[in-house]
Amino acid sequence: STFLFKTSPFPLLFFSNFHSKVSFFVEFLTICIKLRGYCRRIMPEYKLHYFGIRGLGEVPRQIFALAEVKFENVAVTREDWPEFKKKTPFGQMPVLEVDGKFIPQSFAIARFIASQHGLAGKTPFEAAWVDALADQWKDFQNDFKKFWYLKLGFGEGDVDAAKVEHGIPARDKFFPLVVKQLKKNGSGFLVGDAVTWVDVLVANAVADLEEKEAGFLAEYPEVVAHQKKVHAIPALKKWLETRPY
Amino acid sequence: MPTYKLSYFEGQGLGEVSRQLLHLSETPFEDDRISQEDWPKRKDSMPFAKLPVLFVDGKPLPQSLAIARYLANQFGFAGKTPFESAWVDALGDQFKDYFSEMVPYFMALGGDNEEEKSRLQLEVAEPAINKFFSILEKRAKDNGSNGHFVGDSLTWIDIHISDHMGVGEKYFPNAYAAFPTVLALREGTVSLPKLKEWIEKRPVTPY
Numbered sequence: 001s002t003f004l005f006k007t008s009p010f011p012l013l014f015f016s017n018f019h020s021k022v023s024f025f026v027e028f029l030t031i032c033i034k035l036r037g038y039c040r041r042i043m044p045e046y047k048l049h050y051f052g053i054r055g056l057g058e059v060p061r062q063i064f065a066l067a068e069v070k071f072e073n074v075a076v077t078r079e080d081w082p083e084f085k086k087k088t089p090f091g092q093m094p095v096l097e098v099d100g101k102f103i104p105q106s107f108a109i110a111r112f113i114a115s116q117h118g119l120a121g122k123t124p125f126e127a128a129w130v131d132a133l134a135d136q137w138k139d140f141q142n143d144f145k146k147f148w149y150l151k152l153g154f155g156e157g158d159v160d161a162a163k164v165e166h167g168i169p170a171r172d173k174f175f176p177l178v179v180k181q182l183k184k185n186g187s188g189f190l191v192g193d194a195v196t197w198v199d200v201l202v203a204n205a206v207a208d209l210e211e212k213e214a215g216f217l218a219e220y221p222e223v224v225a226h227q228k229k230v231h232a233i234p235a236l237k238k239w240l241e242t243r244p245y
Numbered sequence: 246m247p248t249y250k251l252s253y254f255e256g257q258g259l260g261e262v263s264r265q266l267l268h269l270s271e272t273p274f275e276d277d278r279i280s281q282e283d284w285p286k287r288k289d290s291m292p293f294a295k296l297p298v299l300f301v302d303g304k305p306l307p308q309s310l311a312i313a314r315y316l317a318n319q320f321g322f323a324g325k326t327p328f329e330s331a332w333v334d335a336l337g338d339q340f341k342d343y344f345s346e347m348v349p350y351f352m353a354l355g356g357d358n359e360e361e362k363s364r365l366q367l368e369v370a371e372p373a374i375n376k377f378f379s380i381l382e383k384r385a386k387d388n389g390s391n392g393h394f395v396g397d398s399l400t401w402i403d404i405h406i407s408d409h410m411g412v413g414e415k416y417f418p419n420a421y422a423a424f425p426t427v428l429a430l431r432e433g434t435v436s437l438p439k440l441k442e443w444i445e446k447r448p449v450t451p452y
Contacts, residue, residue, distance in 0.1 A: 090339055090380050098328065108335035116327060124318055125301065131311035135341070136293055142345055177293060 046071035047097040048109075049084070054208075054245050057094045060109045062200050065239035067117035073244065107134055114197035121192050129191045130198045133181065137201055140174035151212070175220045178202060182222050188229050195233060203230035249274035251312075253297040254284070256450040257412050259309035259344075260297035262405040263316055268443040269404075270320035278448070310337050317401040325396055332395045336384065336402045340409070343377035351452075354416055366417060374413075378424045381406065385426040392433040399434070407434040412452050 046064070050057030052075035064071045076084055076093065088095050088102060095102045096109040103109055111131070114120040121127040147167030150159045178190070187193040190202065206227040209216050217223055231240060249267060253260030255278045267274045279287050279296065291298050292307045299305070299312040306312055314334070317323035324330035350365040350373075384394055394402050410431050413420050421428055435444060 089335075089384070101328070103328070103331045103335060105335035105338040107338050108331045111334060112327060112331040124315060125304070125306070128306050128311045128315035131314060132293075132306060132308035135308040135310055138341070 044099050045097075046113075047074050048072070048094055049074045049076055049088075049097060050094040051076055051078075051081070052245060054243075056106045058245075059197070059201050059204055060094055060096065060106055060113070061243070062204060062236060062239060063110050063113045063119060063197050066195065066200060066233065066236050067113060067119055068235055069113065069117060075244075107138070110134075110197045110201070119195065119197050119200075121196055122194070123192075126192045126196075130196045133178075133190055133198045134201055136174065136177060137198070137205065140170055141205075143170035143173075171216070175217065175223055178226075179220060179222045182226055188226070190226070195230060199226070199230045200236070203227040207231065246272070247302045248300075250277050250300040251275070251297060252277040252279060252287070252291070252300070254279055254281075255448065256452045257408055258452050261408045262313045262401055263297060263299060263309070264447075265404050265408065265440060265443065266313065266316040266320060266322060266401060269322070269399075269437070269439050270316075271439070272320070310341065313337070313401045313405065322399055322401050322404070324400055325398070329396045329400075333400045333402045336381070336394055337405065339377065339380060340402075340405065343373055346373040354452075370417060370420075374417075374420055375423075378421055378427060381427050382424040385430050390426050390429070392430050394430070399437070403430060403434050404440075407431040411435070415452075 046069065048057060048060055048064070048071055050060075061071075061073060074097075081093075085091050088104060090104045092104060094106050094109060095104050096112070103112060111120060115127065121130050143166055147159070147162040147165075147170070149155055150157045150162045151167075181190055182188075185191060189195050189199050191198065202223075203226060206217060206223055210224065210227070231237060249272060251260060251263055251267065251274055253264075264274075264276060284296075288294050292305050295307060297309050297312055298307050299315070306315060314323060314337070317333075324333045347370060350362075350370040353361045353365045356362075381394065388394060388396075391397055392403075393399065394406070406427070407430070410421055410427075421431075435441065
């Protein structure tokens, strides 16, 4: 403790004149600024901006939860959106604000957090397969939404006809690929032997489907089992129990 | 070094970015071009029954953006920091959204109905191009008009967008006239010696 006393700036504070007290404060401030820079590098400040719904914001939120990384969930209201829209890079949400700078696009956000916290596969090839499955889900969603959005009450059209024309074919093109991948991979997860952000993406979509169209995935029990396995992971389970929407 | 084979159709489309990444890095690869006639026979050997597929030591990897990102990461064209990589990814995803809006127009271009082509160019292509390329123009400027969309060096999104514009202009001349910073970025990219060399000798294809 004498070593600390002799080498620290504190003696200056107590055993000195005004000039030395100023030196102390300058040194103290420098330390604080350096510490802030260090903290920003190891613990950046994250704010996720989206509407106050699950939608495209939910998967990024779940990645944060699974990685156990703190973030501020900013719910943008319909009234505030037109003004905020102008500040976003692509006029869209979600956007992730990282120490004041934006990253748009939900998959880019998910991958950015996931890859820094061990949730994007263990090798570059695994990471690429995580990406490939996620993009395949996106292709599925582009077809499927022609039925799903109608079902949720957006747009005009015959929901039952859309289910037959778009919903069922999209389902039956995509989910066999998921089953094939689960069987080939053999770990219970989609890629490698640990959970990745595409497990979170698919499980979220599956839970949503099961919730709103019960039995829709009856012919894909492996897919439902995967969803249950992913959602049983403690950090994610806790999020699902306490999430705001 | 692993052996690479890139399987795609006889065209630029969604496969050319990956061919160019391999050429730029002077990495030998098999440029497996599949004709429309042969495609039905080859389809089942592809993981998602789609192209492109990259084979790395015989192991397949599907989905054009996943392939481009994988190769870019191998060869140093994916941004210098996680934040930059995220921005390259975000622009890639925005391209994917734009591309899916353009599909009806692309389908018409493959057919004979000239009226339909004109109608879709006006109703589908123009708005989609204006929306996406306005974003790209702003991005190129915000990045410092330095010839790149992200950071200060070449990334796969510079390559992908530049190539796509070359195809677009074949069918829609001056499609990007309102986006001078992006046009300059494209000129800089396609003039890179190794790319220029490849572009001059590659097969000429409809897309």
